[in-house]
Structure formats: C-alpha cells, structure tokens
Amino acid sequence: MCGIAGIVRVDPAAPVPQDGLRRMAGALRHRGPDGFGLAVGPGVGLVSTRLAIIDVPYGWQPQRGLEGSLLVYNGEVYNHVELRAELRGTGRFATGSDTEVVLRLLEREGTAALHRFNGQFALAWWEPHRRRLTLARDRFGVRPLFYAELPDGGLAFGSEAKALFASGEVAARPDLRGIDDVFTLWAPHSPTTAFEGVRQLLPGGVLVWED
Secondary structure (H helix, E strand, C coil): EEEEEEEECCCCCCCCHHEEEEEEHHCCHHCCCCCEEEEEEECCCEEEEECCCCCCCCCCCCCCCCCCCCEEEEEEHHHHEEEEEEEHHCCCCCCCHHHHHHHHHHHHHHHHHHCCCCEEEEEEEEEEECCEEEEEEECCCCCCCCCCCCCCCEEEEEECCCHEEEEEEECCCCCCHHHHHHHHHCCCCCCCECCCCCCCCCCCEEEEEEE
16 A cells, blocks of 8 residues: 655745644555655655565665655555666666656656556655646556645645645645545545545546745
C-alpha cells in the first residue's frame, strides 16, 4: 500500500517543520508499516511511509533523481521492467524499484510520461529548480490522493485526509455537501470530500502547483 504526504510553501525561506512532517507520516503508518523517509528543502517537505515489496533494501523514498527532483510515490507501475530497459541509456540505476523508473521517466519526459505508466499509483513530483509540485493519480483512482490549499498559497497533500490534519496546518471542519454525498452515494463525489477545504484529486487527474 504505502502512503505519501507533504507541504510546499510560496516563500522558499519559510521552513516546513520536520515534526509536522513526522506527524503526517505517523498518521499514514498503517499504510506503510516498514518505515518512513523524509526530505526537506527550501519551502518544501515530503514524507513517505513504506510497505516494502519491490527492492526491499534500496527502494526507499523520497527518491532523488539525476536532475535533483524528488518523488514520493504510492502504487505499482506494472510495465516498469520494459520502461527500465528503454531508459538504460540515461545512466546507471541505483535501485531495482519501479519508483526510480517512474522518476527517471518523469525527468526525461515531464507529465507526458504519465500516459506511459500501466498501473495504479498516486505520486508527488517536486522540481526544485522550477519550484513546481506535480500531483498525479492513476486513471481508475485506485490509489487515493487528497490536498488542501494553505492560507499562504501553499499546498498540503496526503494519501489520506488525516495526514493533512496531522500536519497542524489544515483544520478538520465538516463539508455538509460532502457529508450529504456520503449518505446519498455512499462516498463523496470527487473532488468533494467530507471536510471543508480538502479535495480529492480526480481519477486520472493531474494537479500542478508552481511558485
């Protein structure tokens, strides 16, 4: 399963506290009981909780790409072996994980790479030189991804809404329209959720936050 979460800020000088990121990871521990990874930079922090399946010793996240970008990723791309063979000319791989293949292809092709992934996934890709965060979700929405805009114009995201609340930067307030969806349709209709200000990324959706 695994879980991902993070925060980006408009002002690169504004830090993302590690204790808040650790709380976000703690809220997702049931998704990734084998451990967690954390990365921080100017105005950004990313965390991943891991259920170790592919390349158990080395497939930890966040992963850093050849161009310095960072990826946290939940899911599996089933055609990663074929994509890895295609990418061998771009440099030596440090892991046997599909995560590294996803990151390498994103760095080479940008969001056009998303159309080439056959699998179920939710990911967050951070490009520090552009100060750009890209969130993406698989076509059927198998892997969840929630986000909320912050008062400073930044963004918080996570595999579950509880990770946003654990950060201390998003309040858990009810959204009556979303609650009505729950009682009418058994679940909120994307992008609505049961919480005010919290949205679901649509299945097959891409969200780009830039500077």
